[in-house]
Amino acid sequence: MARGVNKVILVGNLGNDPETKYTQGGMAITTLSVATTSVRKDKDGQQIEKTEWHRVKLFGKLGEIAGEYLRKGSQCYIEGRIEYGSYDKDGVKHYTTDIIADEMQMLGGKSEGGGERPQRTAPRQDSAPRRQQPAAQQAPMDDFADDDIPF
Template sequence: MASVNKVILIGNLGKDPEVRHLEGGVAVARFPIATSETFKDKNGERQERTEWHNIVLWRGLAEVAEKYLRKGQSVFIEGKIRTNSYQDKEGVQRYSTEIVADNMTMLSAREGGNGGSGSFQGSAPSQSSGQASSGQGSAAASGKGNASAFQNDEPDDLPF
């Protein structure tokens, strides 16, 4: 039977994206987003629970995040969950869970702009090789009723 690994989140950035460029110029961006839910406890008092998610973007998505995303902005993330294991300095086995995004939509208005949002898609690296592949993902941007596509290597031509 087939399985599905799909995550959809809408939240706010906890800090500006940290972007690194790997061998071959492949960009990777990492940042946390917070999602919150409210509920009433058994005493009828309203409670709020915030969950933090570590987001990873590759290639063109990482470059868009570097240029346009800032702490506090709202973002829609679609991707898959991935758990990594490692040993810390004391030799203890640790785990980290992250969301590898293949779709991102900026929900907050741009700073200095007159509103709008953008939607971007990209591709994550192959998990079997352990290294980022050099293929380019596709990206699409939309704003104010018209949509146009651009290549990931030219994020300056965003129409919003």
């Protein structure tokens, strides 16, 4: 039997600061509002921008890192899956669409996103092996001490 694929990749900017809550067991759940913008030309040649907003949820250590280091305006790369849900409120059924992230990378330099954070990759939540970049493609990270790494 063939399996389906549910994979989402977003590169966008945060519309507000992350919101982190903790379960009774102490696990972090961080919610991000990520904007992605596409540009196209209409029939008259005018550029039209369309912005889509995505609700992204990060769990555990990944959520803690996002809550600590991301801020409104930060650019980030999110990889995960789409999940649909629903709930009843006052007799009315509401539908939700969330991106459940299993990988997050902070993008941009020191001047972007309102903070002076070096670029980092957060660890994956699963046990799958991580692809290594060739040494020539890895960014030099000589501007911080090992104590600055949040994981």
